[in-house]
Every structure is written in structure tokens, then in C-alpha cells.
Amino acid sequence: MESSNDIWGIKDCESRFIYTNRAFREFLNIPARFKIEGKRDEQLPTPISEFAPELQKQDLDTINSGQRVTLIKTHFFGREKKLQPYLYEKFPLYDENNECVGTVFYGKKMDFISPQQYASRINPSGLKVAPPMKLFNKSELRIIFFILQSMSAKEIARKLYRSHRTIENNLYRMYQKSAVSSLKEFKKFCQKAGFDRYIPPEFIPLGIQFIENRRAS
Known part of the structure; x- marks a missing residue:
């Protein structure tokens, strides 16, 4: 996770961050000295904090259902404050006793392929705003x-x-x-x-x- 250019993170069952990788910090422009571990979404110094209730509802839904949940986030993120759609997925995290102990989330820039790209066999690319x-x-x-x-x-x-x-x-x-x-x-x-x-x-x-x-x- 740490070496990935995509976003990775882990939360406990109370939606507190246990781990986030470098890409997550860069994505939200979180200062290096800010301690994320133990914090909840509303405590992060980023625009994402205003969506904390929705994010935590999805954390709980993932835990209760035992299923992957997919969502799209669009906001002015990052150091350059560019509007960027991101595709997110959340998974339940289980321990060795098969008990759910939290969630794992993964995010990446949305890939897009138009009908013309498909017909021309052009590789998918990111959406541009x-x-x-x-x-x-x-x-x-x-x-x-x-x-x-x-x-x-x-x-x-x-x-x-x-x-x-x-x-x-x-x-x-x-x-x-x-x-x-x-x-x-x-x-x-x-x-x-x-x-x-x-x-x-x-x-x-x-x-x-x-x-x-x-x-x-």
C-alpha cells in the first residue's frame, strides 16, 4: 500500500483511521506533521471533512453487509486544487477469527473510455475537467x-x-x-x-x- 500511487487506507469499526498511505496524504494535501491515526473524517484538515457523516455511514454499511461498496468522490482536492473525480471502493476487514474489525478503502482517478476510443482500441484514460x-x-x-x-x-x-x-x-x-x-x-x-x-x-x-x-x- 505504501508504495502504491493509488490511495489506500484502513479504518477501525468506529471509522477511526488506522493507516493511510503516502498517496492519500498527497491527494488531500495533509501536512506531513499531522497525525492521521486515531482521527475521524471530520477531524482531518481537508474539504472531505464536510462529508464525514456520509462516509461514516458507508463504513458502517460495509461492515454490516460484509460487501464491497463503491462510490465516486468529486471535489477540489490536492495541492493544485483541481477538480478530480475519484473512484473509491470499501471492503470489510476481517481478523483471524473471521470477525470484522474495520474497513479497507482504495481510491484511484477515474478511467474513462469513449466509444471512439474503444473502436480505435485506445487505452482508457482519465476524465479531464x-x-x-x-x-x-x-x-x-x-x-x-x-x-x-x-x-x-x-x-x-x-x-x-x-x-x-x-x-x-x-x-x-x-x-x-x-x-x-x-x-x-x-x-x-x-x-x-x-x-x-x-x-x-x-x-x-x-x-x-x-x-x-x-x-x-
């Missing part, structure tokens, strides 16, 4: 996101509460910026630039989203 280039403004970035979901101008207009004529005009200007002349060419441009891995931050709710599909450990 920062645009791969500064060519487009915020409004245009939202349109790109929906365009790459194969939505029409009318569908995008409904999503963004605008007229489809406004969306079409925006698209025309975006074609000019990217030096293309058709929607097909524009999609290729966006995919090559990496926009197929980009999600506008406002489309990602901050906090913790629990995934209910649980599997036995």
Missing part, C-alpha cells in the same frame, strides 16, 4: 460536450435553454476556429484534441455519489 486547449470559451465547451454525445443542435438547445439557431451560429464560429467545414470534421478535430475525455466542471456535482451495485467481497 480542464479543457485540452484554450481555443473555445465556456459556452462553446458545453456545446462540444453534447456534440460528442451525438446530440443535434435542437437537443443541445433544449439542454442549454437556448434556441437551436443560436447553437447553430455558435457551431459555425467553432468550425472557423478549428479550421473545419463540417460537423464530421469538427468531431474528428475534437476527438484528436482530447475533448472526448473532457467534462465541463459544472456538469460534475461536487461531493460524493454512492453507487448501489454492490458485490460480495
Whole structure:
């Protein structure tokens, strides 16, 4: 766990930290001198403390069910305060007498593969909340996101509460910026630039989203 670049940690049955690895400290930008062992989520000097009740409920659920629990955390984490979705899994921890003595948690940056990446046999990559280039403004970035979901101008207009004529005009200007002349060419441009891995931050709710599909450990 200590040598892993992914997040690892162990808690007891009272949701007190027994162990966290280096990646966990770096992820939450916890000072090196701060003693995590024995603390609970609400006692950590990080934004995650505000979600302590939800996290501890999941700890208890993991212990009581004896099953793995999966969740997604999205917040401004780390030294650079970047918005990053992380996939977390919690497992019950048993002793030699097969009694549950706590939980083990594991976290990593979310991997993502678009249909285009799959068809091209491109390896999964991380979701991006920062645009791969500064060519487009915020409004245009939202349109790109929906365009790459194969939505029409009318569908995008409904999503963004605008007229489809406004969306079409925006698209025309975006074609000019990217030096293309058709929607097909524009999609290729966006995919090559990496926009197929980009999600506008406002489309990602901050906090913790629990995934209910649980599997036995």
C-alpha cells in the first residue's frame, strides 16, 4: 500500500483511521506533521471533512453487509486544487477469527473510455475537467460536450435553454476556429484534441455519489 500511487487506507469499526498511505496524504494535501491515526473524517484538515457523516455511514454499511461498496468522490482536492473525480471502493476487514474489525478503502482517478476510443482500441484514460486547449470559451465547451454525445443542435438547445439557431451560429464560429467545414470534421478535430475525455466542471456535482451495485467481497 505504501508504495502504491493509488490511495489506500484502513479504518477501525468506529471509522477511526488506522493507516493511510503516502498517496492519500498527497491527494488531500495533509501536512506531513499531522497525525492521521486515531482521527475521524471530520477531524482531518481537508474539504472531505464536510462529508464525514456520509462516509461514516458507508463504513458502517460495509461492515454490516460484509460487501464491497463503491462510490465516486468529486471535489477540489490536492495541492493544485483541481477538480478530480475519484473512484473509491470499501471492503470489510476481517481478523483471524473471521470477525470484522474495520474497513479497507482504495481510491484511484477515474478511467474513462469513449466509444471512439474503444473502436480505435485506445487505452482508457482519465476524465479531464480542464479543457485540452484554450481555443473555445465556456459556452462553446458545453456545446462540444453534447456534440460528442451525438446530440443535434435542437437537443443541445433544449439542454442549454437556448434556441437551436443560436447553437447553430455558435457551431459555425467553432468550425472557423478549428479550421473545419463540417460537423464530421469538427468531431474528428475534437476527438484528436482530447475533448472526448473532457467534462465541463459544472456538469460534475461536487461531493460524493454512492453507487448501489454492490458485490460480495
